[in-house]
Amino acid sequence: MAFVLQLLIALLIFVVVLGGGVSILRLLGRGQPTPPPAGEMRKVNLRYRCDICGAELRMTLADEEMPEAPRHCQDEMRLVTPVE
Structure with a gap:
C-alpha cells in the first residue's frame, strides 16, 4: 500500500513539473512583442x-x-x- 502511495505522489510531482516546464517553453516561444506604431516614440x-x-x-x-x-x-x- 505504501508503494502505491509513493507512486501516486511521484506521478503528481512529475505532472506539476512537466506542466510548469511546458508553460515556460510556451512563454519563450511566443517571440518578440510587436513594436509600437511609428510616431509614438x-x-x-x-x-x-x-x-x-x-x-x-x-x-x-x-x-x-x-x-x-x-x-x-x-x-x-x-x-x-x-x-x-
Whole structure:
C-alpha cells in the first residue's frame, strides 16, 4: 500500500513539473512583442546620474518630450543635461 502511495505522489510531482516546464517553453516561444506604431516614440537627448552610486544613463527615446526620471538605487536619478 505504501508503494502505491509513493507512486501516486511521484506521478503528481512529475505532472506539476512537466506542466510548469511546458508553460515556460510556451512563454519563450511566443517571440518578440510587436513594436509600437511609428510616431509614438520621440527622440530625446537626456542624461541622468544616480546621486548614490554615480551610475549614469543616457536616454535617447521616450514616449513624451520630458519623461519622468528613471530610478536607480531605489531613488530617482538627477537630470544632468541642460534642458533647452
